[in-house]
Amino acid sequence: MSTPETPTAAAPVGPTADQSSLPADLQDERLIASQGLGGWASAQLGRLRSGDLGSLPVVVGLVLIWGVFYALEPAFLSSRNLVNLSLQMVAVGTIAIGVVLVLLLGEIDLSIGSMSGLAAAILAVLFVARETSVIIAVLAALGAGALVGLLYGTLFNRFGVPSFVITLAGLLALLGLQLRVLGNQGTINLPFESSLVRFASQQFLPVWLAYVLALLAPAVYALSAWRRNARRAEAGLSTTPLSRLALRALGLAAILVIVVAVLNRDRGVSYMFLAFLVLVVIMDLAIRRTTWGRSVLAIGGNVEAARRAGINVKRIYLSVFTLCSTFAALGGIFAASRLASANQSSGGGDTNLNAIAAAVIGGTSLFGGRGSAYSALLGILVIQSISNGLDLLAVESNVKFMVTGAVLLLAVIIDSLSRRSRAAHGRA
Amino acid sequence: MTTTSSAPVLSMTGVSKRFGAVQALKDIEFSVEAGEVVALVGDNGAGKSTLVKTIAGVYPPDEGHVTFDGSPVTITSPAQAQDLGIATVFQDLALCDNLDVVSNLYLGSEVVRNRALDEVTMEKESWRLLRELSAKIPSVRIPVASLSGGQRQTVAIARSLLGRPKVVMLDEPTAALGVAQTAEVLNLVERLRENGLGVILISHNMSDVMAVADRVVVLRLGRNNGIFRVSETTNQEIIAAITGATTNAVSARAARKATQEESA
Numbered sequence: 001m002s003t004p005e006t007p008t009a010a011a012p013v014g015p016t017a018d019q020s021s022l023p024a025d026l027q028d029e030r031l032i033a034s035q036g037l038g039g040w041a042s043a044q045l046g047r048l049r050s051g052d053l054g055s056l057p058v059v060v061g062l063v064l065i066w067g068v069f070y071a072l073e074p075a076f077l078s079s080r081n082l083v084n085l086s087l088q089m090v091a092v093g094t095i096a097i098g099v100v101l102v103l104l105l106g107e108i109d110l111s112i113g114s115m116s117g118l119a120a121a122i123l124a125v126l127f128v129a130r131e132t133s134v135i136i137a138v139l140a141a142l143g144a145g146a147l148v149g150l151l152y153g154t155l156f157n158r159f160g161v162p163s164f165v166i167t168l169a170g171l172l173a174l175l176g177l178q179l180r181v182l183g184n185q186g187t188i189n190l191p192f193e194s195s196l197v198r199f200a201s202q203q204f205l206p207v208w209l210a211y212v213l214a215l216l217a218p219a220v221y222a223l224s225a226w227r228r229n230a231r232r233a234e235a236g237l238s239t240t241p242l243s244r245l246a247l248r249a250l251g252l253a254a255i256l257v258i259v260v261a262v263l264n265r266d267r268g269v270s271y272m273f274l275a276f277l278v279l280v281v282i283m284d285l286a287i288r289r290t291t292w293g294r295s296v297l298a299i300g301g302n303v304e305a306a307r308r309a310g311i312n313v314k315r316i317y318l319s320v321f322t323l324c325s326t327f328a329a330l331g332g333i334f335a336a337s338r339l340a341s342a343n344q345s346s347g348g349g350d351t352n353l354n355a356i357a358a359a360v361i362g363g364t365s366l367f368g369g370r371g372s373a374y375s376a377l378l379g380i381l382v383i384q385s386i387s388n389g390l391d392l393l394a395v396e397s398n399v400k401f402m403v404t405g406a407v408l409l410l411a412v413i414i415d416s417l418s419r420r421s422r423a424a425h426g427r428a
Numbered sequence: 429m430t431t432t433s434s435a436p437v438l439s440m441t442g443v444s445k446r447f448g449a450v451q452a453l454k455d456i457e458f459s460v461e462a463g464e465v466v467a468l469v470g471d472n473g474a475g476k477s478t479l480v481k482t483i484a485g486v487y488p489p490d491e492g493h494v495t496f497d498g499s500p501v502t503i504t505s506p507a508q509a510q511d512l513g514i515a516t517v518f519q520d521l522a523l524c525d526n527l528d529v530v531s532n533l534y535l536g537s538e539v540v541r542n543r544a545l546d547e548v549t550m551e552k553e554s555w556r557l558l559r560e561l562s563a564k565i566p567s568v569r570i571p572v573a574s575l576s577g578g579q580r581q582t583v584a585i586a587r588s589l590l591g592r593p594k595v596v597m598l599d600e601p602t603a604a605l606g607v608a609q610t611a612e613v614l615n616l617v618e619r620l621r622e623n624g625l626g627v628i629l630i631s632h633n634m635s636d637v638m639a640v641a642d643r644v645v646v647l648r649l650g651r652n653n654g655i656f657r658v659s660e661t662t663n664q665e666i667i668a669a670i671t672g673a674t675t676n677a678v679s680a681r682a683a684r685k686a687t688q689e690e691s692a
Contacts, residue, residue: 024552024555025551025555025567025568025569228548231548232548232551235548235549235551235552236552237548237551237552237555285544289544289545290543290544290545291538291540291545294527294531294535294538294545295536297524297526297527297531298524298527298531298535300526301524301525301526301527302522302523302524302525302526304520304522305522305523305524305535306524306535306536308518308522309522309535309536309537310507310536310537311535311536369524369525369526369527370526
């Protein structure tokens with residue numbers, strides 16, 4: 001774009017003197033200026049009122065859930081139980097990352113549970129029965145996931161069958177495949193001393209490393225935000241006030257240090273939990289900061305617009321279905337490693353719905369185009385807290401299912417209501 | 429507002445297009461110069477959409493010659509039309525409601541820096557482009573869903589300008605817009621002309637056409653039915669050409685009224 005700028009004098013209504021001193025994106029007189037922390041707070045309040053709830057319902061819900069369980073059973077918030085929670089949530093949470101991706105496209109994958117079960121079966125059979133190396137077993141399980149996803153994507157692109165139906169067929173077919181792979185053994189136990197099982201349940205970060213990482217993450221955030229500010233200032237655009245940046249970075253640091261401190265009172269931060277967090281952050285960056293992620297959001301918003309803009313829509317569908325199934329396979333590997341076994345019911349029961357529920361509860365819309373990778377983390381935290389708390393209270397599984405179902409229903413209702421409100425307030 | 433006459437940037441002669449037994453276009457003459465607004469009008473089924481789609485590369489014509497920028501071309505695909513420098517804003521604007529203005533402007537042609545989206549450059553360029561159009565968009569970081577109809581049209585037009593086109597086709601840009609928003613879009617059309625683009629405006633609204641167009645090309649039943657300079661014609665003349673001069677209900681009624689008044 002090398003054309004010279006048109007002289008501002010040609011504009012019919014020239015900006016007034018004090019307006020032109022503002023950054024380029026704040027000059028419109030209709031913008032309600034929000035300066036300083038007070039302005040920021042009132043802007044946030046206005047956003048919430050108009051139905052742009054963001055992650056607030058989840059955070060409020062989480063505080064409520066934790067409060068109730070703590071009142072009923074104080075051991076719920078003990079370091080020991082919270083470390084358990086951090087280990088329990090990884091498998092389904094990883095699957096939920098993939099679900100977030102398909103939901104962003106406005107599609108669905110119902111076979112993630114079966115896929116994770118199949119991956120667990122492949123891993124166990126190769127590793128234990130065939131005695132291959134860990135790496136080959138893991139790669140084979142992940143590869144199976146990728147292949148299934150490629151197949152879904154191809155079917156979807158080629159025949160235009162709704163993803164709902166394709167993956168419903170996949171749910172059954174993959175379950176059959178899982179039973180076949182397991183053969184008549186039924187259950188295969190992974191040896192406790194194997195690296196996978198140790199990784200999933202016994203390996204924790206050294207105390208000092210956990211603290212270093214907890215401080216490093218906010219530091220990296222602050223640095224990148226500061227550099228972005230510098231570039232924006234150079235381009236004549238508005239910048240985030242330093243006070244707000246510092247507050248955010250300090251807030252993040254405080255949360256992370258508290259989490260690490262609490263977990264370190266027991267066994268600590270597990271490597272598997274860290275891996276899950278890293279995956280969430282990577283996918284968040286991929287969604288928000290890359291052309292691929294922008295294309296995913298665009299297709300979720302308006303497929304036709306995306307197609308006319310020259311986006312290779314079919315390739316995006318293919319990549320997302322592939323990623324989703326691969327994440328499901330990875331979740332299956334984590335689950336098998338933590339439970340040290342794969343059997344005919346791996347990935348069965350409530351795995352499927354918990355993963356989808358986690359993504360939706362976390363704030364990713366079922367209608368496509370809206371959500372973030374962090375909803376997998378927040379959502380699974382809610383779901384697993386309920387599950388873990390009810391287990392502590394020794395509630396039977398029939399009640400567990402009903403409670404989880406009710407929470408999912410609540411989340412979907414909040415999604416629909418806030419969608420309606422956003423439309424009314426022009427934020428859809 | 430008269431333009432200094434120069435070689436047309438896009439011209440078509442003898443363009444015909446058949447769909448089965450239907451002759452959608454027959455021997456069409458059409459041209460647009462740089463810095464000129466040409467209105468394309470006609471009744472439903474007159475062939476406006478077919479002609480637009482021929483120019484946009486959606487339907488290659490069966491016969492006829494097309495020259496663009498002085499050299500003969502055959503436009504066979506929308507992508508080729510865009511590469512040549514013909515941008516089309518269709519009636520359904522094809523914007524992503526969930527994305528903000530910057531994302532929509534750069535959708536499919538994002539600026540990338542260190543393998544990540546270069547939001548700063550895109551935002552800066554968006555403002556430059558919108559300022560150039562004197563567009564009234566309060567913020568480029570709000571979702572497109574929260575914009576008014578006229579603002580959405582502005583975004584769609586600005587989007588088409590990113591590829592530095594020479595000709596912009598606007599399909600019914602003021603349909604379903606209010607009075608103020610229509611004026612906003614008409615201002616924008618004039619701004620495009622001032623920037624030296626050839627603008628093709630498809631519209632059913634005669635007052636819009638008379639307000640901004642330099643020339644009016646009338647199609648009727650797939651054929652040319654008159655080319656008028658707006659400065660030298662009247663609304664009635666164009667409507668007569670659109671509806672088919674004297675052989676229609678409107679003029680027959682007018683004539684009957686006149687004779688009744690005379691006899692009264």
